[in-house]
Each structure stands twice: as structure tokens, then as C-alpha cells.
Amino acid sequence: MVKIRYIAHFSASEKQEPHYLDEHMKGTYFQARRFSHTFDRYGITSIAAIAHDLGKKSCAFVQYLKADKKIRGSVQHAIGGVIALRDILQEVQDERIIMAAAIVAGHHTGMPDLNTVFDEKIPDAPPYLKAIPELSQTEMQMIKDILKRFPGLPLGGKSDSKSSFAYKEMLMRMCFSALVDSDFLDTERYFDYGKSIKRQGKAFSIQQLDEQLQNYMLELRREAQDKEINRYRNEVYMACREAAKQPLFFRALVVPTGLGKTLASIAFALEHAKRYNKKRVIVALPLVNIIDQTARQYQKVFGKASVLEQHSQLSYTDDKGESMERARLAAENWDSFPIIVTTTVELFESLFSNRTSKVRKLHRLANSVIILDEFQKLPIHVLAPIFQALHILMEHFNVTVVLCSATPLSFKNTELVGNMGTPVEIYENRNQLFASMKRVEYSQIEKPLTVSELVARMKEHPAALCILNTRKDAFYVYREAIRQKANGQKLYHLSNRMCPDHRKKVIKQIKEDLQKEKPILVITTTVVEAGVDLDFPTVFRAMAPIDSIVQAAGRSNREGKLDKGKVFIFELIGGGMPGGMYRKGTEQTRILLNHHGTVVLHEPWIFEKYYRSLYTLGGDDLLDSYGITSLKPFSFEKASRLFQMIDQNTVSILCKNYQDEDGQIERLIRMYKEAPYLTKEWYREAQLFAVDEYVDSSFFRENQNQLEKISQGWYIWHGDYDMKTGIKDMDEGGD
Numbered sequence: 001m002v003k004i005r006y007i008a009h010f011s012a013s014e015k016q017e018p019h020y021l022d023e024h025m026k027g028t029y030f031q032a033r034r035f036s037h038t039f040d041r042y043g044i045t046s047i048a049a050i051a052h053d054l055g056k057k058s059c060a061f062v063q064y065l066k067a068d069k070k071i072r073g074s075v076q077h078a079i080g081g082v083i084a085l086r087d088i089l090q091e092v093q094d095e096r097i098i099m100a101a102a103i104v105a106g107h108h109t110g111m112p113d114l115n116t117v118f119d120e121k122i123p124d125a126p127p128y129l130k131a132i133p134e135l136s137q138t139e140m141q142m143i144k145d146i147l148k149r150f151p152g153l154p155l156g157g158k159s160d161s162k163s164s165f166a167y168k169e170m171l172m173r174m175c176f177s178a179l180v181d182s183d184f185l186d187t188e189r190y191f192d193y194g195k196s197i198k199r200q201g202k203a204f205s206i207q208q209l210d211e212q213l214q215n216y217m218l219e220l221r222r223e224a225q226d227k228e229i230n231r232y233r234n235e236v237y238m239a240c241r242e243a244a245k246q247p248l249f250f251r252a253l254v255v256p257t258g259l260g261k262t263l264a265s266i267a268f269a270l271e272h273a274k275r276y277n278k279k280r281v282i283v284a285l286p287l288v289n290i291i292d293q294t295a296r297q298y299q300k301v302f303g304k305a306s307v308l309e310q311h312s313q314l315s316y317t318d319d320k321g322e323s324m325e326r327a328r329l330a331a332e333n334w335d336s337f338p339i340i341v342t343t344t345v346e347l348f349e350s351l352f353s354n355r356t357s358k359v360r361k362l363h364r365l366a367n368s369v370i371i372l373d374e375f376q377k378l379p380i381h382v383l384a385p386i387f388q389a390l391h392i393l394m395e396h397f398n399v400t401v402v403l404c405s406a407t408p409l410s411f412k413n414t415e416l417v418g419n420m421g422t423p424v425e426i427y428e429n430r431n432q433l434f435a436s437m438k439r440v441e442y443s444q445i446e447k448p449l450t451v452s453e454l455v456a457r458m459k460e461h462p463a464a465l466c467i468l469n470t471r472k473d474a475f476y477v478y479r480e481a482i483r484q485k486a487n488g489q490k491l492y493h494l495s496n497r498m499c500p501d502h503r504k505k506v507i508k509q510i511k512e513d514l515q516k517e518k519p520i521l522v523i524t525t526t527v528v529e530a531g532v533d534l535d536f537p538t539v540f541r542a543m544a545p546i547d548s549i550v551q552a553a554g555r556s557n558r559e560g561k562l563d564k565g566k567v568f569i570f571e572l573i574g575g576g577m578p579g580g581m582y583r584k585g586t587e588q589t590r591i592l593l594n595h596h597g598t599v600v601l602h603e604p605w606i607f608e609k610y611y612r613s614l615y616t617l618g619g620d621d622l623l624d625s626y627g628i629t630s631l632k633p634f635s636f637e638k639a640s641r642l643f644q645m646i647d648q649n650t651v652s653i654l655c656k657n658y659q660d661e662d663g664q665i666e667r668l669i670r671m672y673k674e675a676p677y678l679t680k681e682w683y684r685e686a687q688l689f690a691v692d693e694y695v696d697s698s699f700f701r702e703n704q705n706q707l708e709k710i711s712q713g714w715y716i717w718h719g720d721y722d723m724k725t726g727i728k729d730m731d732e733g734g735d
Helices: 021-036 044-051 059-066 078-091 095-105 116-121 137-149 162-191 193-198 206-223 228-243 261-275 288-302 322-333 344-351 380-396 411-416 430-436 451-459 471-484 500-515 546-553 580-596 598-602 605-618 636-642 664-674 680-689 698-702
Strands: 007-009 250-254 280-285 307-309 339-343 368-372 400-405 440-444 463-467 490-494 520-524 538-542 565-570 650-655 690-694 707-711 714-717
Touching: 007 021, 007 162, 021 044, 021 162, 044 078, 044 095, 044 137, 044 162, 078 095, 078 116, 078 137, 095 116, 095 137, 095 162, 162 193, 162 322, 162 380, 162 636, 193 322, 206 228, 206 261, 206 288, 228 250, 228 261, 228 430, 250 261, 261 280, 261 288, 261 368, 261 400, 280 288, 280 344, 288 307, 288 339, 307 322, 339 344, 344 380, 380 400, 440 546, 440 598, 451 463, 451 471, 451 538, 471 490, 471 520, 490 500, 500 520, 500 680, 538 546, 546 565, 546 580, 546 598, 546 605, 580 598, 580 605, 650 664, 650 680, 664 680, 680 690, 690 698
Parallel strands: 250 400, 280 339, 280 368, 307 339, 368 400, 440 565, 463 520, 463 538, 490 520, 538 565, 650 714
Antiparallel strands: 650 690, 707 714
8 A cells, every 4th residue: 555645835946855744743743842841741732733734635735736826825724633633532532632723723823712613613614624534543643642641731621710721721822832833943944944044043051141241240340430329239230149049930120220220130030040940031121212222231241142132113124144134033933042122012912912923932931031121111901911921921831020110119019910929029128229319309390380481490400301291292392492492402302203213313312412411401202201311410290190200200310420310290281191091190199299299209108009099990990901811711812802002093104204314214115116015024124214193193184195005004104204303293192
């Protein structure tokens, strides 16, 4: 009897042998086992790897491979493996088969809700897949052997607790990630072996990275002046080193701005990783401008080969070298880089997504240290599902979570969220540290100010930063400052009316002027509140949520050059205010300051009171507005659709008339007009020159004649762009 050798993939090159199904299955199987062996003790990933392409044995797929013209996706194959697994389930009742079936069903299109796999996917399958079990007896026996060889899942059946369901959901997500990534990599090796080689890098080990950091810090201390602030920085750094030795996996680092939190937290992570078998460090931040700054600092210490920077505004086309190509490929699955710097949006939307492109990287979370910097900026409306997911990762996947902030928060409020409990603080005497590091003096201006009065007050100070709550307010205050002709002070405007490339250049110029002690006034929205290392003697802050006020204060007397910086809190007559929790937080802050005075902004207890009041005001669904934690277990597709860190009701607008220096915008527009389709790289590069806007804003509604649609969610702005303030006429809305 002649044994048929089935084909998984076929190259267009006549010189290349087909990618045989048995070879692809083995390649995917061993890769998936390597990715999942630390968290999948039950063989789920192995079962899925064997079954994932069994549908390619169908006569329809064989004919598809022989066809001259192939339409990708015209012949189904994924459900073939599911049908084979259903036949095994009829013989062996084991929930691992059901879980593997969902993984197989979604390995191209996204993981479906578990209850739809057998009830909807199989009945809808084309007839040509019904013969797959008969053609796959060898593979089905291998799967039965795995079921015997690996232990069954704990706490099976309908009596499962909610926490057990949450664990199994996360286990499925991680196994799905391991399979999808392995399938992709093995296929890539066949079609483009050169690309596969480019993924391999020369990153240092965790041990080597820690040695580099220690040498760097030694040099820093040698060069540092004997100032109080440097002594505090060293204290915080050494506290992180000591705390990392303890087997505690939920930690917090809360220290004042300017005390080297970025390097101290990575010191904790590397020391901890060495001792507790962690493979990588993932640093997630809320804002892109912070990521850029943090990644540059880490790359300076560890080199670009060890630090992957990933966010929407990073263009991998700027550098055509091997290192940039490796980084571009690694952004897909976080491979080969021991330190990842990304956004909290990317991290958590990937964690709740069912899409293959998003979940490829998830299995890299196992055995890692996750640093959530400026964690207080995590959106309240999804805190419950986020904390539940983090809890599961800590409990079952050898993950350590570190919450970092420069705001003196109380962690008693974490008890209100999920089962996380309270983190153990790394720097135990932080209240005393905050008391010693009072670098600013808060004052609340009693009488509400007009725009004109605000500008007049600002002009009394040679260098001042003014932070407003909306773009409209920032624009009007900037315009009034021009009208009043500042006292020899250079004027700057910053807001999300300006594209990221523009803002970055303006911030660089502001830093240079501050360094030279030039007289300047900077009028901005909240875009500078976290992660932008500006140091002004005086800051004006419109009334805002308490954490935003403290963040703004971090832009004053940052380096401790003055006895005290000045922070003025004011109400703007006719000033705008973003809605939702920002408005509620502002109202609560106003009440607290009116009752206690600004002196309490130095007291940690006020933050506990503030957040408790805020959580109470928000109602039962405040921490889970989309009901993610209440969904029926294993509702992967629904959770993916519902979970949103930020409002998705926005579009990106490419600023055609922004004066970029290298002609990148012109090239992007030319590519849009000439290319058959737009690549991920195109969108990533275009994001540098784009402004986001709500689709229900008056600007978007009233300027359709100036907007050219590129694709879903993307437009070109043909109107004016001011090199001081950004898109003209975009005066409404907030940041």
C-alpha cells in the first residue's frame, strides 16, 4: 500500500520541495512545546499542534494546491482538525480536547467562543472535511497517547469556581498564542528562511544585562555630585536591589519624581529575574512620549540589541539595518529581546484579544517581570478585568507584577479590585521620603480667572508652564499670550492638535531653552503631565483630578535646584472639561481642596480618601464598564470585541501640510496613491504625522470637504497646519 504524503504549503519556486504536512506538524509541535512547556502541563498545546492542519488532507485542499490560480482562504481546513478532535471526544471524555478544538478552530481567524465550536462550527463545515477523521488515524492515536501521558486538568466539570474558569481561560489564551506563533514561524521558515534567520539576535542574557546595569550605575555614582537628591536616588536603587531577593510577586515602587525610578525599577526586575527564573522584563507605560524616553534610556545602558521598543508611533523604516529589521520582526511576537518597552494599551488589548496577530506575543508573558509604570493612569473602567488577568498570571504563570508611580497613592484601594490584594512596597519609608522631598509649594488661586487674567499672572514669572484641560482652552490662552506680548518670553504651544513628530521637536526646543535658562512660557494640555522631563520654576494647573495636579507638580523644581517650586491651581472662567471619570475626579478634588486646603496634596492619606470616594461615586460597574468579568466563561470573541482601553470612536488624520524636513509625508501620500494596498509599516510611519479626532466632533463633521478618506479610520487633512499650534480650526474637544 502506497502511503500518501500530504502537503501543507507549496512554494511558487519549482526548485523548492513542497512543505510536507508531516514536517510542518513536527516543526510546529516541537516549537509549540518549547514555548508552552512551563505553563501547559496538560498537553493542550501539543494536541492542538498535531490537529491544527489535519484539514489539509481533504481532497478539496489537495485540488487547491494543484490549481494554477489559488485564492487564499477559498478552501477551509481548520475545522477539519476540530472534526477529528470531536471523534476522539466521543471516545474519551476529556475537556482538554474541547479546549484544543477551540484553539484549532481559530488558529487563522481568531479563537471563537468555546460554546460555538461544536454547536456551530462543525455543522457549518463543508462536506469535504467530514472524511478527515478517517484520513487521520495515526495523528488521532498520537493525541490519545498525549491524553494518557499528560495529567488532566484540575477541578473539572460544572462545579468549577469562577477563579478556576478564569485560570482555564488564561491557559487557553496562552496555549493559543504558543500554537499560532509556532505555526507562523514554521511556515515562515519554509517560505522565507532568510527572514527566519534575521529574527535571531545577539541580545544579552539577564545575568549580563544586570552586570551592564551595575557597571553603568557605578559610573553614574562616580560622576554624581554629593547632593541630597543623589543620595535619595542611591537609596531607592539599593532598596530595589534588596527587595528583588524576596520571593514576593506583587510589588509597588512609589517614589517622588526625579529619583531614578526608571533605572531603579529595571534593577529590581533584573535582580529578581536572576533569582526566580524569569526570562524577560516587560515595561508597559500609558503614553507614547514616556515610552520613547524610557526606551532610549534603557538602550543607552543595555544596547539596542537587548531592548525592543514597540508602539504605534515608532517607524521601523527609519533605519534599514539588520538591527531595525530584527526589531520590526520581533514586534510581531516579542521574540529574542529580553527587555520589551510597550504601551499598556498594547499589553492589555493583546491580553483580551482573540485575534491571531495580537495574541502571538502572549506566551512571552509567562516567566516575566511586568513593570506597570504610571499605573495610576490605567483606565478605571477596565481595572477589574485587568487586575483579574494580572492575578491569574502571577498565580499560575510565574509572573511578577510591579506597580510604579511618582504619585503618593495608597494601595488599600487595590483590595477593591479583583483578588489582587495589596502589593508589598519596595521602598518602605516612602511617606518619609515624600515628606523630605517636598520640592514644590501648592497655592490655590481663590478667584476664578479669565483667559486675560491668567496670562497676566503667568507673565509675572520668567519661566512658567501652564496646563489646561482641553485643546480649546490651550489654544485660546496661547492666542491671548501672543496678544499681550509676553515680557521677552518665548511662547510655546503643545496639544494633540499637533502631530507627534511636531510635539517631539517642540519639546526638544523647550528643554534646550530651559537648560540655557531662557525666559519662556509654555501653554499646553495634559500631553506633558507624565514622562516628559521638563523642569520649570513655576507651574499653573487648571483644576483637575488630584493625580493630574500632582503629576503637573512633577514638572516643577524637578532637579531640586530651588528651595521650592511654585504650583498654582486655578479655575478658568468658561474653561472646558473632559467628561466621564475625569470630570468626576475633578469635582471630587475640588471638594477635598476646599475642605482641607492645598497642604494635603503632600499627604498620602488624601489619595486613599480620593480614590475611595471616586470608586464609591462610580457605581457597581465603574471598574468593569463593559462587563468583561461577568461574561459567560470562555467567551473569547465577545471579550475581544468589548474590551477597550481607550475610546475607539476616533479617526487618524494625516497632516498633509505639516512641514516635515525629510519629505516623509509626501512619500507616504504617494505610496497611498500608487501602492495596491497599505502595509502595517505605512500606518506605523503615518502615525508620526497624524492627529486623532473623534468622529462625532464638530471639527470632523464640518470639515468633510478638507478630509480625504484613505481607509477605515484614516483620512488626509488638506487644510492648513500651523507650525505653532497644529491643525487649524481644531479648537474643540479635549486630549
